[in-house]
Amino acid sequence: MIVLKPVDESSYQAVLDLTVAEEDQGFVAPNVRSLADAWLYRENGDVFPYAVWAGQQVVGFTLIDIDEDIRQYMIWRMMIGKEFQGQGYGQALLEAVIELAQSHPVCDHLIASYVKGNQKMARLLEKNGFVLDSEEERELVFRLETP
Numbered sequence: 001m002i003v004l005k006p007v008d009e010s011s012y013q014a015v016l017d018l019t020v021a022e023e024d025q026g027f028v029a030p031n032v033r034s035l036a037d038a039w040l041y042r043e044n045g046d047v048f049p050y051a052v053w054a055g056q057q058v059v060g061f062t063l064i065d066i067d068e069d070i071r072q073y074m075i076w077r078m079m080i081g082k083e084f085q086g087q088g089y090g091q092a093l094l095e096a097v098i099e100l101a102q103s104h105p106v107c108d109h110l111i112a113s114y115v116k117g118n119q120k121m122a123r124l125l126e127k128n129g130f131v132l133d134s135e136e137e138r139e140l141v142f143r144l145e146t147p
Contacts, residue, residue: 014058
C-alpha cells in the first residue's frame, strides 16, 4: 500500500506541502520544522526523514531517530496529509516503521510519543500493541518491544 523512501529532491516539495487537518494542527509540528531538525542532526547519522509514497504520490511523512546506545528506535514525527487521512495510510505507515524497527540489528524497542489529546494517535498506537511508557508535561510516551 505504501513505501517509505528517504526524502530527496523528488519528494522534498511534496513533503513540505503536506498539512494536517485544522483540528490536528496543535498535535504535529509542520514538516518544514521536521526537515530542519533532520538537517540539524545530519552529522550524527541517527535521524532519518522519510516520505510516505502511495503509488506516485507522497501522502505522508515520518522522522525516525535511532539511538543505538539505549537500543531505541523512535518515531519522532509522523503525519498523513489531510486529504489522505481515513484511507488506512496511518496504519500502513506505522506497520512499515514497526517492520523497520524489528529488522534493526541493535534496537529492541520502538518509542512513539504524542501530544496529550491526540486521540487519533492514541488509538493507532494502542491498536498496534504499544503500551504507555511514561508521561511528560505535554506528551504521552508509548513503547513497543521489537525483539
